[in-house]
Structures are given as C-alpha cells and as structure tokens.
Amino acid sequence: MEENKKMCMALFSGSIDKLTGAGVVLSGAAADDMDIEVYVLLMGARAFIKGNENKMDGLSEYPELIDEFQASLKRLNVSTWVEFFTMAKELTNVKIKICGLAGKMWGGEKLEDFIGLADDIVGIGEYITAAQEADVHLFI
Amino acid sequence: MTTEELQALTVNKSVDARGTACPGPLLAAKKAIGEINSGDIMEILSADEGTKRDIPKWCQKKKHEFLGILEEDSYTKLYLKKG
Secondary structure: OOOOOEEEEEEOOOOHHHHHHHHHHHHHHHHOOOEEEEEEOOOHHHHHEOOOOOOOOOOOOOHHHHHHHHHHHHHOOOOOHHHHHHHHHHHOOEEEEEEHHHHHHOOOOOHHHEOOOOOEEEOHHHHHHHHHHOOEEEEO | OOHHHHHOOOOOEEEEOOOOOOOHHHHHHHHHHOOOOOOOEEEEEEOOOOHHHHHHHHHHHHOOEEEEEEEOOOOEEEEEEOO
C-alpha cells in the first residue's frame, strides 16, 4: 500500500475568509487521503475557543465586504469552516493542534476550552518538525 | 467512451452534487466511493465548472478509471469506474 502524502498547515488566521479558505483546501487534501496536521497559531486559536466557532465577525481582506461575503457563501451553499474541518476529519487522518501560547492569548488553557475539533495543545517545535516532514506545507 | 456508450452505462451509484459549489462535488464523490465496490460505475452530477477537471485528476491519483463526461443544459454528468 502506498503511503499517504502529508500536509502540514499553519493556520495563523482566525478571520472567516481565511478559515473558509483553509476549509476548502483541507477538503481537497482529504479527498486525496492525505495525512493532515493543522497547527493553529496566534489569531487562529480565537476561532477554536468554545463559543467563538460561529462568529462571522471579521474578514482579513476587504473587511468592508463582510455582508457581500456572507451573502455569497449562502447563495453558493458553501459549508461553514467548522463543517469543512469536520468533513475533512471524517474522510482522512486530520489532527488539529493548538499552539499553547495562542490558546492562552484567548483564554484557552486546556483542551476542553476548545471546540471538539481540537486534538491537542502543542509547542512550536512540533509544528516545525511537521513542516519539515510534510510533502505540502501551507501557512494561512 | 463515446456519448452513446456513456448513456448506455448501468450506474451503480449516482451522486447529485448540483446544489454545492467546489469542493462540494469532489467531497460528495469521495464520500460515495466508499459505498460501492471495485468495478462499480458511479455517476456524479455537478453544476460546478471546476469539477470537470477535479474528478478526472482525482481518478488518476486514486486509481479509478475515469470514463467520460456528458454535458446537460445547466450541469455535467461525470462517470467513473471504481478501481
């Protein structure tokens, strides 16, 4: 059996546009059966705090277009970022790891402070190792 | 395969992903492929332009045989045989 390709994603951003984009990319990688590790860094960790996952409160780019962005997602029946991440986990081996510092910045000290998608709280060294070993490395 | 051959195929599973944009059809195909046996024929209905390129590439990578495309008025039917 051929070994699955590995993807390492650094999810630095926590705004809804970047989270949605990350979800689309994860879906494509999941369809290819890639082994995926997502390292949730500074701003990304805010979205993974329990109660924050459905906030649609910010765009990294063109923030004034938030209404148009949301309307387009609805019109095109695009899944939410949480749905994309959940589907990816159902389809392939996806581990979501929260940077310890990033979690603390938003009040997340323990794994139970984060939504169920989160698998672990880790240090930056683990991310660097994963990035070195991955076939595909993305920073979003 | 020719249009006539594609039209004559006996489909084991049909996946209607016309209500979703990319990556919906690809995800729908990925989910459904697990529900059929090797050698079975699957049909994917998609109204997303990118699917016409994604599914053949995906078949190539996952060792399924891509059989072809039938164009309808506002959507596409794609056919594959599970490897």
